[in-house]
Each structure stands twice: as structure tokens, then as C-alpha cells.
Amino acid sequence: MPRAATTSDVFNAIAEPRRRDIIDVLARNGDQAVGSLVVTLRLPQPAVSKHLGVLRKVGIVSVTQRGQQRLYRLEAKSLQPVHSWAKTFERYWTQQLDRIKLRAERTASERAAHAPKPAKKSAP
Amino acid sequence: MPRAATTSDVFNAIAEPRRRDIIDVLARNGDQAVGSLVVTLRLPQPAVSKHLGVLRKVGIVSVTQRGQQRLYRLEAKSLQPVHSWAKTFERYWTQQLDRIKLRAERTASERAAHAPKPAKKSAP
């Protein structure tokens, strides 16, 4: 089997750079009609519509009809799983710790911190 | 053209659930040999090796040889772009506001306080 369907997983939906571009534009400029996105991103209209279709099925965007245009809105909370997942690893780069030091720190925190934290890292 | 190569884009690499599983296991249990991952994830060994290959090409994991095994280590900082990108939208769910409520609230506070507020709505 190939990759999991892009229309069923948020992680898959945002795997496409173009779709992330669309998301970024919607976040920065607010709700946008398809035509605006076509102009902004300089993509063929069918491509934009298709990408929006994927994003809509996953719930990343929602649509509202206004005249003969359709306004697409970013539903940012659908991206929360991505943030939560990535945030899990935040500590790894926030403090320059690898796992060994992490364990040491956790152990140290059990008996309260007396000494200042050793600043040491293993850079590539 | 199909999707961008999974070996060139972090977002694409983490689009596979199995690969996220591998990442999670490495984060939770520390460096792991391929055989351990095979047992933990209950996947065929070639599948694990292939996924690890993708993750390695993108820089999400690194390898160290130990005896006849190969220890894979999570290079979490390679996931920082994902976190940064997703964090951009954090405010949308942190304050439980969508764009409409955001405007409404801003209008209400203007009306109540009668004080000029910095208008920073549409800034490209």
C-alpha cells in the first residue's frame, strides 16, 4: 500500500508544500477566495481547488459562499495535533540536552535542585 | 509530479504514521537497535529498516554501530521546523477565538475603553 490517504490524516495533508503555502496565506491574510489564492500563489486554479478540497476534507479549512466566490477560512485548531506532537520534542532543542542528560536532570529534580545546572552540550 | 520526495522534506517524512511511531519510541525509550524497534512496533524488519533509512536521509535519526547492531538515535532538533510552523497557529486555539470573535472582542474593548488600539490586523 502507498502512503495513507492524504484526506484522512492531518500530517499527510500538510505534507504538501503547496498546501502549507495555502495555510500560511490564509493565516496571514485572513479568509480568501480561490481566485485570490490563485493570484497570490501563482498556481493554476484547478490545482488550488484540489488542494483546498483536501484541506477541507481534513478540516483544516472551511468554506463560505459569498456571491459567486467561495471564501476559505483556516480552521487552525485542526493543526493542534501537529503542534502537540512536535511540542513533545521541544525540550530537546530548547535546552541542549540529550537523553542521558535528561535522565540526570530528572533524577536531580527529584531531590530538589541544589547546584546550578551544568551547561554542557554535545554539538554535531 | 507526485508528492515531494519523502527523503527531502521533514514534513513528508513524518507523514507516515509508522515513522512517527518510530520517532515516538526513540524519544520515549532512547536509542534503539533495529531489532528492538521490530519487536516493539511489531513490524517486519525490512519495513523498519526502510523507514529508518528515510528518517536518516532527512536527518531525523542518526546511526551508530555497536557490535553487529546499529543504534538509531533521534535527532530531535530536525523536528524544530515542524514545531515552529505549527506554533505559528498556536494563538488561534490558545485563546479560544476564531477570527470573528477576535474582531468582535477588539471592537467591544474599543467601545468600552474608548481608547485607540494598535490596529495590527492585516500585516503581510
Added chain:
DNA sequence: TTGACATATTCCGGCATGGGCATATATTGC
């Protein structure tokens, strides 16, 4: 209605992808 405009959908082709299986390549120990 007709026509202009905005967007969606359908077809197609090329192709990377991931799974399964067999096999190749280390590395170690005898």
C-alpha cells in the same frame, strides 16, 4: 434566456511510495 465570471470536477499519464519477499552485506564467534 444568454453570457460572463468563479470554482469544482473529471479524465489522463507519470511516478514515487510502501508492503512483501528474497537476498545481499556486515559483524561476531568458532
Added chain:
DNA sequence: GCAATATATGCCCATGCCGGAATATGTCAA
């Protein structure tokens, strides 16, 4: 050397992806 273990790789196949072009649907105005 040989065998055993640990991992990687090559091959095949089915699936679904993305882009492109044409076309269909929908909406407004006159």
C-alpha cells in the same frame, strides 16, 4: 575458513498521488 546473527537492499506490484487540460457546475447581471 564457516556459520550465525543483525541489518540493509533489490525487486515486484498495487495504490494513490499530483499536475495538466478540458469540461462541468454554480452564480450573478442584463
